[in-house]
Amino acid sequence: MVGGARGGGFFAVALAVAGRQVYKYFANPAFLAPALFPLFFFVAFAGGLTRVGDVPGFDYAAGYVAFQYVWALLQAVAMGGAFTGFSIAGDFENGFARRLMLAASNRQGIILGYTIASLVRATLTGALVTVIALLTGMPMSGGFDLFGLIGLAILVNVAATLFGAGVAMLLRTQQAGPVIRTPIFLVLFLAPVFVPLNLLSGWLEAIARLNPFTTILDAARGLLAGAPTNVLPAYAIGAALVAVFALWAVYALRRAEKTGA
Amino acid sequence: MAEKRAGIEVENLVREFRKGPRAVDGIDISVEPGEIYGFLGPNGAGKSTTVLVLTTLLPPTSGTARVAGYDVVKDGPKVRAAIGAALQEAALDPFLTGREHLNLQAALHGLGRKQRKRRGEELLERVGLEEAADRRVRGYSGGMKRRLDLALALVHEPRILFLDEPTTGLDPQSRSALWSEVSRLARDEGVTVFLTTQYLEEADVLADRVGIIDRGKIVAEGTPEKLKAEIGRPSVEATPAEGSGREAVARVLSRFGEEIAAQPGAVAVRLMGGAGDLADVVRALDSEDVRVTNLRLDEPSLDDVFLEKTGRSLEGEGAQEVKEAQV
Numbered sequence: 001m002v003g004g005a006r007g008g009g010f011f012a013v014a015l016a017v018a019g020r021q022v023y024k025y026f027a028n029p030a031f032l033a034p035a036l037f038p039l040f041f042f043v044a045f046a047g048g049l050t051r052v053g054d055v056p057g058f059d060y061a062a063g064y065v066a067f068q069y070v071w072a073l074l075q076a077v078a079m080g081g082a083f084t085g086f087s088i089a090g091d092f093e094n095g096f097a098r099r100l101m102l103a104a105s106n107r108q109g110i111i112l113g114y115t116i117a118s119l120v121r122a123t124l125t126g127a128l129v130t131v132i133a134l135l136t137g138m139p140m141s142g143g144f145d146l147f148g149l150i151g152l153a154i155l156v157n158v159a160a161t162l163f164g165a166g167v168a169m170l171l172r173t174q175q176a177g178p179v180i181r182t183p184i185f186l187v188l189f190l191a192p193v194f195v196p197l198n199l200l201s202g203w204l205e206a207i208a209r210l211n212p213f214t215t216i217l218d219a220a221r222g223l224l225a226g227a228p229t230n231v232l233p234a235y236a237i238g239a240a241l242v243a244v245f246a247l248w249a250v251y252a253l254r255r256a257e258k259t260g261a
Numbered sequence: 262m263a264e265k266r267a268g269i270e271v272e273n274l275v276r277e278f279r280k281g282p283r284a285v286d287g288i289d290i291s292v293e294p295g296e297i298y299g300f301l302g303p304n305g306a307g308k309s310t311t312v313l314v315l316t317t318l319l320p321p322t323s324g325t326a327r328v329a330g331y332d333v334v335k336d337g338p339k340v341r342a343a344i345g346a347a348l349q350e351a352a353l354d355p356f357l358t359g360r361e362h363l364n365l366q367a368a369l370h371g372l373g374r375k376q377r378k379r380r381g382e383e384l385l386e387r388v389g390l391e392e393a394a395d396r397r398v399r400g401y402s403g404g405m406k407r408r409l410d411l412a413l414a415l416v417h418e419p420r421i422l423f424l425d426e427p428t429t430g431l432d433p434q435s436r437s438a439l440w441s442e443v444s445r446l447a448r449d450e451g452v453t454v455f456l457t458t459q460y461l462e463e464a465d466v467l468a469d470r471v472g473i474i475d476r477g478k479i480v481a482e483g484t485p486e487k488l489k490a491e492i493g494r495p496s497v498e499a500t501p502a503e504g505s506g507r508e509a510v511a512r513v514l515s516r517f518g519e520e521i522a523a524q525p526g527a528v529a530v531r532l533m534g535g536a537g538d539l540a541d542v543v544r545a546l547d548s549e550d551v552r553v554t555n556l557r558l559d560e561p562s563l564d565d566v567f568l569e570k571t572g573r574s575l576e577g578e579g580a581q582e583v584k585e586a587q588v
Contacts, residue, residue, distance in 0.1 A: 012369070012370075015368065098352055099352045102341060104341070260318055
């Protein structure tokens with residue numbers, strides 16, 4: 001009988017898109033390559049710069065490995081978002097996005113689907129970074145707020161994914177890669193990466209103080225050390241970034257719809 | 262509220278691209294439910310742009326289009342739920358298998374797990390891909406990809422099916438199989454089919470009605486028979502046998518109509534009395550002892566219709582400017 005389906009709603013579309021992306025991550029090991037980036041940074045910096053922890057003024061209670069771990073974790077989840085953006089750009093370039101746009105009754109579900117898949121990827125890379133950190137001697141003292149830290153990591157991942165999705169849907173080509181990656185890299189590195197903010201100086205200190213990611217990074221480090229600072233502002237900044245980039249992604253989706261995706 | 266048995270209604274549809282000509286320039290189309298509508302035209306005529314607009318992948322610049330009773334601009338989600346489409350390039354994920362594609366497509370349309378499985382099996386069998394179902398599509402041939410694409414378009418049992426040049430690049434066997442399936446869908450399941458093609462034979466064989474588009478405008482529309490009848494009568498071409506001169510053949514044939522261009526060495530005339538004159542032509546040649554090696558009746562083709570309406574031919578490699586060729 002010919003009748004036509006009612007069409008998948010927002011969540012049906014999101015789950016279908018997420019299912020495909022996650023399947024691809026696990027079916028093809030190459031899709032997991034981005035996880036190696038943060039691991040490399042973590043092993044290189046935490047291993048080679050441990051004596052920074054002895055510098056006067058370095059007052060992070062959990063030690064230098066933990067100090068680096070937090071940054072590596074947030075970098076891993078942020079880059080997971082960026083790589084999801086690359087996948088979206090690829091789907092637009094090879095025409096697969098058109099299939100999604102054609103079948104999805106509610107196209108905003110496509111954005112949610114990619115975001116869910118990105119979270120799954122971030123969970124995997126985040127877990128890998130954590131395991132490596134523990135194996136390389138990161139102390140787990142009592143009092144740390146794991147859920148608070150995970151919450152911030154989720155916000156960073158979602159914000160980066162939505163930013164990448166927006167750029168990917170605007171440019172609709174894999175050439176979008178550098179446009180997605182570069183701003184995320186800059187935001188991640190123009191922050192107190194290797195030493196606390198109070199040990200930075202000059203232009204880097206000025207920029208790091210203005211960088212909203214600094215507040216998130218400091219709060220995440222505080223949560224791990226069991227000495228929370230600026231947690232509410234960090235969550236507020238994370239939520240604001242998610243809201244802004246969600247609007248950005250929806251705007252880009254509308255643009256893609258207008259130009260024939 | 263959409264009618265249950267609505268087809269496609271297009272009024273004064275225009276689609277312009279920035280810094281480009283009007284790809285679609287004020288076309289009107291009406292496709293009845295259950296009808297196979299052939300949209301014929303050369304490359305760049307506006308066929309695919311029209312399909313993109315009707316499938317809600319591209320908004321129109323102006324004009325209106327209703328598909329399955331829903332406005333393509335205001336009711337995009339309802340249109341998408343009612344239609345299936347196999348576009349010009351089968352966009353498939355090389356890392357997924359055929360079965361996984363069907364499962365994904367069905368999930369996007371909101372089908373439940375059991376329904377997805379049942380529908381997937383059914384369609385894989387219907388398009389003859391059961392054996393290749395669990396292979397990644399990067400190893401599929403062009404024909405297999407096309408068949409999978411058709412199956413994907415049908416997964417949610419759409420009321421209206423858009424096929425954008427579905428047989429381009431297919432071997433004759435695959436093409437014939439696809440034609441059979443499209444005919445069956447319209448005949449047995451009442452699916453409305455909007456088919457774009459640049460193959461005259463395809464439009465002739467499959468379509469109940471044909472719209473011919475050129476440079477964004479519809480230049481002719483009707484049943485293939487009506488369109489062909491409109492542009493003229495059939496012609497007969499005879500090739501003289503050895504011993505019978507061309508003049509003798511031309512003299513006999515001239516009684517049946519005016520002479521027209523023919524193959525080198527042959528004589529052709531447009532039959533005044535239509536195809537029924539053919540028997541009289543044979544009798545006349547025989548009675549005057551004029552022998553021929555070949556006698557061929559040529560009905561007007563859709564290419565003749567296109568030629569008549571645009572001054573160009575659709576056949577061969579792209580539309581050739583006949584006038585240029587004659588100069």
